[in-house]
Amino acid sequence: MDTEAVRSFVRAAELGQLRHAADELGVTQQAVSKRIAALERELDVRLFTRTPRGVELTLDGQAFLPHARNIVTGVDRAITAIKPGSRALRIDVLGLRSAQAVVLHDYWRSHPQTDLDVVTLKVNDPGVAVAAVRSGEIDASFRSVTDPATLPRDVRMIHAFDSPTELLVGPAHPLAAARTLTPSQLRGHRIWVPGIAPGSEWADFYEQLAAAFDLRVDATGPNFGNEVLLDVLADSTDVATLVGSRDRYLWPASYDLRRIPIVNPTLAYPLSLILPRENPHPGLRAIIDHFGSLPPLPETTWRPSWAVAPRTREDA
Structure with a gap:
């Protein structure tokens, strides 16, 4: 026709x-x-x-x-x-305060000439994000498919960077005074992560994390948003949560919340990028290189089984 x-x-x-x-x-x-x-x-x-x-x-x-x-x-x-520079590079992130958005913003600040459009599809199913990449609605998505064998042949998943986790607690929590914590020190404490979507990549992450270190990850209750979660932490003597070290959270100074790094091993959430296998947007190359320039994590780092190792990352 x-x-x-x-x-x-x-x-x-x-x-x-x-x-x-x-x-x-x-x-x-x-x-x-x-x-x-x-x-x-x-x-x-x-x-x-x-x-x-x-x-x-x-x-x-x-x-x-x-x-x-x-x-x-x-x-x-x-x-x-297939026309370089003809349109903005559209990348999907899980949230505008997530580590993904923070790292993209850092890149854009040093490369303000980049025509970048950061979007949030707000879906839990990575299959929806994959479909959006395939259709050209977006150029790439910060999603992980825990079984890469299920990906369509015309898209691929590469390692972007790892996000170390931290324990976030209020001033009255028993661990509030710690400068660092090991995973074993978290045992027996309630780690509250409300609203974990069944079947999502983060559901699998927390399931593997809890099994590997005998942790109590509690997903009960509806997710009313970060503001409500921070309110609860500020007043609680026994509730903690896990956050990414680059995730951006804001709270009143009176809350006196503490972000405590977890070490020996570092607990890393692996962030992957889904993009077309053929003819990706030309602007992706420089951003993927930027991910590679981020400081590496210690060798003693735990990742879930489906993590894509940085050394196997393909060129875009």
């Missing part, structure tokens, strides 16, 4: 006149008329009826129009995807 014929049909349908469509497309009215006639012959239907005022869609034309628009949009996306 001639995509330029489909484009001519769409613009004629939207403008109501072949002449206006021709002017917009930069061709002659005769060329537009021939394209549409050829398209009608290929489809074996009449798409327009001619009137003194221009053209009107037939019932078949009305049925074909939304699909024709999708064809034109898909072609435009495909062309745009």
Whole structure:
């Protein structure tokens, strides 16, 4: 099917006149008329009826129009995807206060000329993010698929960077005075992480973490957001939570919350990037290089079984 014929049909349908469509497309009215006639012959239907005022869609034309628009949009996306610098680099992050967004912001501050669009799909299912990458809706997504074998062949998952975890507690918590903590020192303490989505990558992370170090990770109760969680921690004598060392949290000074690094081993949340296998956005290369320049974690670092090791990261 001639995509330029489909484009001519769409613009004629939207403008109501072949002449206006021709002017917009930069061709002659005769060329537009021939394209549409050829398209009608290929489809074996009449798409327009001619009137003194221009053209009107037939019932078949009305049925074909939304699909024709999708064809034109898909072609435009495909062309745009391979034109370096033609559009902003769109990257999906889990939240604008997450370590992913913080690291991207650090990169952008040192490269302000980068045309970067940071978005949040706000979905728990990594399959939705994979589909968005495949469709071209986004160029990359900070998601991890815990079984990489399930990824479609036209996308891949690479290691981005690791986010060390810290214990976040209020001033009355028994561990509040510690400068650092080992995982064994967390045993018996309630680590509250409300709203863990079943089947999500972070659900698997916490399950493996709890099993590896005999920890009590409590996901009970609805997730009312970070502000409510911080309120609870500030007043609690027995509740703690885990946060990423680069995650950005804000709370009133009166809360006096403490972020305590966990060491020997460091507990790392592995952050992966999902991107197209072929023709990724040209702006991704520099950002992936930036991830590689981040300080490495100690050799004594624990990661879940599905983590993609930095040494196996492929070039974008």
